[in-house]
Structure formats: C-alpha cells, structure tokens
Amino acid sequence: MEEVEWTPRQPRAEDLRVGLISWAGSYLSYQPYKNTVTATAKGLGRRQTWEILVSNEHDTQAVVRLRSLQGLYLLCEADGSLCYGRPRTSHHGCFLIRFHRNGQWTLQCIISGRYLESDGEDVFCTSRVLSAYHMWTPRPALHVHVILFSPLNHCYARADPTMGRVWVDAPIPCLEECGFLLHFQDGCYHLETSAHTFVSHLDRLVSQPSTQTAFHMQVRPGGLVALSDGEGGILYPQGTRLLLSLGSSPHGGEEWFILQRCPTWVSLTSKARKFLSVVYGKCWVCAASEHISPMSLFQFECDNETPTLQLRSANGCYLAQRRHRAVMADGHPMECETFFRMHWNCGRILLQSPSGRFLGIAANGLLMGSATIPGPNEEFGIRLANRPFLALRGRYGYVGTSSEHDLLQCNMDQPDCIHLLPCRQGIYHFQAQGGSFWSITSFGTFRPWGKFALNFCIELQGSNLLTVLAPNGFYMRSDRSGTLLADSEDITKECIWEF
Numbered sequence: 001m002e003e004v005e006w007t008p009r010q011p012r013a014e015d016l017r018v019g020l021i022s023w024a025g026s027y028l029s030y031q032p033y034k035n036t037v038t039a040t041a042k043g044l045g046r047r048q049t050w051e052i053l054v055s056n057e058h059d060t061q062a063v064v065r066l067r068s069l070q071g072l073y074l075l076c077e078a079d080g081s082l083c084y085g086r087p088r089t090s091h092h093g094c095f096l097i098r099f100h101r102n103g104q105w106t107l108q109c110i111i112s113g114r115y116l117e118s119d120g121e122d123v124f125c126t127s128r129v130l131s132a133y134h135m136w137t138p139r140p141a142l143h144v145h146v147i148l149f150s151p152l153n154h155c156y157a158r159a160d161p162t163m164g165r166v167w168v169d170a171p172i173p174c175l176e177e178c179g180f181l182l183h184f185q186d187g188c189y190h191l192e193t194s195a196h197t198f199v200s201h202l203d204r205l206v207s208q209p210s211t212q213t214a215f216h217m218q219v220r221p222g223g224l225v226a227l228s229d230g231e232g233g234i235l236y237p238q239g240t241r242l243l244l245s246l247g248s249s250p251h252g253g254e255e256w257f258i259l260q261r262c263p264t265w266v267s268l269t270s271k272a273r274k275f276l277s278v279v280y281g282k283c284w285v286c287a288a289s290e291h292i293s294p295m296s297l298f299q300f301e302c303d304n305e306t307p308t309l310q311l312r313s314a315n316g317c318y319l320a321q322r323r324h325r326a327v328m329a330d331g332h333p334m335e336c337e338t339f340f341r342m343h344w345n346c347g348r349i350l351l352q353s354p355s356g357r358f359l360g361i362a363a364n365g366l367l368m369g370s371a372t373i374p375g376p377n378e379e380f381g382i383r384l385a386n387r388p389f390l391a392l393r394g395r396y397g398y399v400g401t402s403s404e405h406d407l408l409q410c411n412m413d414q415p416d417c418i419h420l421l422p423c424r425q426g427i428y429h430f431q432a433q434g435g436s437f438w439s440i441t442s443f444g445t446f447r448p449w450g451k452f453a454l455n456f457c458i459e460l461q462g463s464n465l466l467t468v469l470a471p472n473g474f475y476m477r478s479d480r481s482g483t484l485l486a487d488s489e490d491i492t493k494e495c496i497w498e499f
Contacts, residue, residue, distance in 0.1 A: 006172050006316045008149055008258070015223040015260050017051050017069075017141040019044040020105070021187075023132055024120040030068050030084045037074060037082040039118035043413045045397065049141045050074070052097075052221040061098045062221055063110065076109040076116075080126040103218045103228075104135040137187060138219040140259060143464065143498050144182050144398075144415060145391050147173045148257040153237060157244055157257070159193035164205045166193075166244040168237035172314055174297050176386040179262040183414060188214035189227065194388055196417070201229050203245040226255040261464050262386070264300040264499075267292055268349075269381040269425065270361045276380070278313045283328040285319060285367040297385050302342070304462035309342045309351065319367075321353040327367040347426015347457045348379040381425030382460070391415035393498040394478030401432075401448055408438075408446040411482040421453065429453035440471055444487040467495050 020028040027041040027048035041048050046069050056063040066074040068084070073093040075083050087093040094110040107116040114125040115134040127134070148157040150168050158170040159177045170178050180199075181192040190209045192198050197205035198213040206213060215227040215235070228234040233246035236254040268276040274287035275296040289296065298319070299312040311319045313329040318338040320331030331338035340359070341352040351359040353369040358378040362368045371378050392399040398415035399408060418438075421429035430438040432448035439450025456476075457469035468476040470486035477494040479485050488495050 008260075015142055016221060017049050018138040018219065019048045019141050020050065021137040021139060022118040022120070023135055024118065026118070026120065028074075028118075028123065028136070030070075030072070030074070032068075032070055032072075032084070035084045037084050037123050038121060039123050040121050043397070044139060044141060046395075054221045055094070057221065061096060064095055064097050064221060065093050066095070066107075076112065076114070076125045078112070080112070080114060080124050082116075082123045082125065097221075099218065099220065100135070102230075103216045104137050105219075106130065106134050107136065139184055140182070140217075140219060140223075140225070142259070143261050143391070143393055145262040145499070146180055146182050147178050147260055147262050148180065149173075149260065150237060150254075150257055152252060152254055152256075153242060155242065159195065159197070159205065161193070161195045161197065161205070164197070165203070166199055166205070168242040168244055173263055174265045174294065174299070174314055174386060176388055179386060181391065181417075182259075183209070185209075185214075185414075187216075189217050190214060191227070199235075199244070201233065201246055203243070220256075223258050223260060224256050225259045226257070264384065264460070264463055265297050265386040266300050266460075267296050267383050267385045268298065269383075271376050271379065272361075273381070274361075274365070276367060278315060278329040283317075283330040285327050285329055286365040287361045287367065288365045292385075300460060300463060302460065302462045302465075304465060307342050308339045310338050310340070321355065321357075321359075321369045325355075325357065325369045327353075327359060327369060342460075343374075344459045345379060347382075347424075347459065349382045349460075350374050350378050351380070383422060383425065384420065384458075387420065387499070389417040389419045390499050391417060394496070395494055396478050396480060396482065399484055399497075405483075406447060407441075408448055408484040409482050410478040410484040416448070423453075423455060426457055426459070427455050428458060430456050440486060444470070444472060444474060444485050446484050446486070461491075461496060464498055465496050466499055467491055468497065 022039045026039045029038050029041045029047045049069055050066040053065045054062050072084050075093045091110050095107040098106045109125045113128050116125055117133045155168050156170040156173045156178045157166055157168050159166050176194045179194050183190040190213045198209050200206045200212045216230045218226045234255045236250040238245055270287035275289050275292055276287050277289055277296040278285055294314050297314055301310040317329050318331035319327055320337040322328050336354055343350040357369040358371040358374040359369050360371050360378040394410050397411035399410050400412035400416035402409045419431040437450040437453045439447050454471040459467050461467055470476050474486045475488040475495040476486045477488045
C-alpha cells in the first residue's frame, strides 16, 4: 500500500472566528435589524462572532476586516461612530490590529487612526491616545472540542493518562487522546483531556481545574494560538520526546499551535460484524477482522451542504471506487471517485458511489460497489472511534445544566460532557457527568439524573454535525427559550448539533 504523508487540513472559516471581549467583560456584538454595533452581551453567540479577514500581517500587527456571520462588516464612520454594513471604499472597515504581550488586541481604524473602544455598552472610535479602554481580548469561537497541531514539529498534542503527561508526537489525530476541551473562565483557559484531567503549570496532568491549570492565550488570525502562565512561562514541546511543558526560551515558533475542531473518526462494521479495514501492504478494503485496529479507522469528512461523504484512511488516502467496482484506499481528495452519497437507516449507514451503486461486502470479504438496490449487506454499522463523550452546541449555545433550572438547557456558554455508552450500532446511552443517565419527560424535555439507560440514535450529518433521535421517537432540538426539547418529526436547523 502506498502511504502518503498525512496532510493537515487547511483552516476552515469557523477556525478563524473570534469573539472580542471589552475591558468590561462584554462582547462586541452586531444588531442586524438596526445596523448598529454594541458591547453589552455577556456571552459568545452568533451575533458576537467575527471572522478575521487579513490583508497584511507582520509579527506584532495585521491589517484586517471584521466580518459577521451574516456577511456584513464592522465599519468606522468619520464622526467616530460604528455601524454594520458593506465597505464603500478599499480602506473602509480596515483596522490595524496590534497583538500585545498580555494576549489582548487593539484595533486602530486605518482611515482615522482612532482606536476601537467601549464604555461598557456603546462602541466608538474617537481617541488616538491608547488606554486600557481600547484593549480587547480575543476568544476563539470554534467548538470547545479541539486538537492542537504543531506546524514546526508536524505532530499533534496527545495526552498520556498513564504517565500524566502531554506529548506532541501524534502524526495523525485519530486517537481520542488527541482531543481536548478548551474551557474559558474568568479570562483564562483550562485545557481538559479526554480522560477529564487538566494540563497544569506543573508539567503533569491534574484532576481538578485551579489557578495552576489557568493559561493566558495569545491568538493570531489563522487559528494560531500560544498558551502562557502569565508570569513568563509558555507551553511548548521540549526534549527528545517533545513533552509539552512550560519554558521560557522557545525557538523558531515552537510555542505556536494551530487550533482546530476535533475531527471525527469512525469505524465501520459489516452485517457479519466484521470491521472494515485497509489491508496492510495493499490498497484493498475488506471486512475480515473482529478486532479494531488503526487501519480500521476512517476520518469522516462530509460537506455540510450536501450528503456527500469522503472517508480518509490512516494511510493518508481516501476510499475510492475503482475499475471492476472494487473500493481501494488510494484516492486523493479532489477525485470524484472518492465522494460517496450517504443514506441513514435507523443508525446504520449506506454508501452510494458516484456510479450509483451501493457499497457492500463481496463473498471474498472485499468492499465492492455492486448493488443497484441496497439490502442488509449494504448497511454498515458505524461507531464514533475517537469520541468517548459529546459536547453538543446548537443554534443558541451548548447543551448543559444550569443551577436555575432542573431541565437540561441548550443555551449555555460552556457544555456538559455527555458520556457515550455504546449499545448497538448507532444507538448509545447518554450518561451525565455524575454517572446518572439522561431521562425524558412526557413533554419531551430532559433531566440528567435518570436511574435507567435510554436509547438515543445518533446520525452524522456533516464532518462535525449530527442529529439525535430521542427515545420518544422525535428529533432532539434547541429551542429559543433555552430548554432542550425532543419534539421534532423532521430534521430542521434546530435539530443539527455541532459536536
């Protein structure tokens, strides 16, 4: 089998978005119906999310525009007021960002030379004299379940629970240990591993968050981040084994990581409960093993706009249908033969090749695209391979518990982890953080302290998107009121969850 070097994916738009927090702790927000900009919101939502478009960048500064999720821009007018719309000239809406050593940004209007500031409510550009009121703290707006890639070492950070350390040595981010939860609290970040331990200043993983696990983050446009302790120490890989630890003298940009959403890796099983695997030394894909291996893992890459799927093997290549209908692990990302249309049937997935034929297992165990009408042989069990838990984000925020409500909410700033207990293919039990199970009421609402495990059906709808069919037969959705509900017969936008 011809192996290719694992190529990290290019940053997506969501990787380059931030929220900007003023000195008063409120977020820069746009009001789409009034075309105005304020700084009153206390949480990071859709109206507080800005994409940083860079036109020119140097070490400590960059010329940028700030674009909202609606495609309109932050604009500074001649009188110093801020509005929200489309630039009228080439420099209209351009700001000079300066990156300060404490991780904060200042934004200076290119045309007027005045700094963006807030009085805690309103936002304006009136002063050319820099002060604390002009400081903005960037907060990455991507989903909290992330991976950290070192562009200098070409490896990903990996937690090692047995040794209580983090190494930057994973060439492929297919392990659950490569995923981290990035918690934001009181202006600092806490990095939680998949085993629910925390990266600390002491070069070892600890069980609880504290001041010793709090890091300041420097953010650069493009998804680059660096984590420091605020006292001169900065995290970077050190020694021959690339231990991630605090130091004071990184070289050549060792401290910078590319922050990206945790990718989705899956395993697929045939009707006979054999794992689909790439045959080592060959490009064939067969269903022969009852045990999972690294060659049984596939990265699930899906266009969110269409139900087309690409499966990337750990050898760096994509599954592709070749001549004689055989499916081989030798494809490249732009080949049309690597795109499969996915169909769901009660938690099981069917894959349809560009020729219109459905993939199935031949008598010799090889994966082939032969059937024009799918049957049980063309249905595959699918299981999340690098996700022991889910952190779900919907249109109004994360799913979690609140001290003010006894029902699960869907508008939280931080998520509660939903531990996944696999039941059968596509079916999971949802376990709350305290060990109890999710329960559902007759009104389609949820509580996190049930005594008995219920069945939830997960169907993937994109690279990091899914739907959940609840035990009552309805899809789980977010509601504007903030209450998590399962009452939708059809899949709507409110039923789509980032994970």
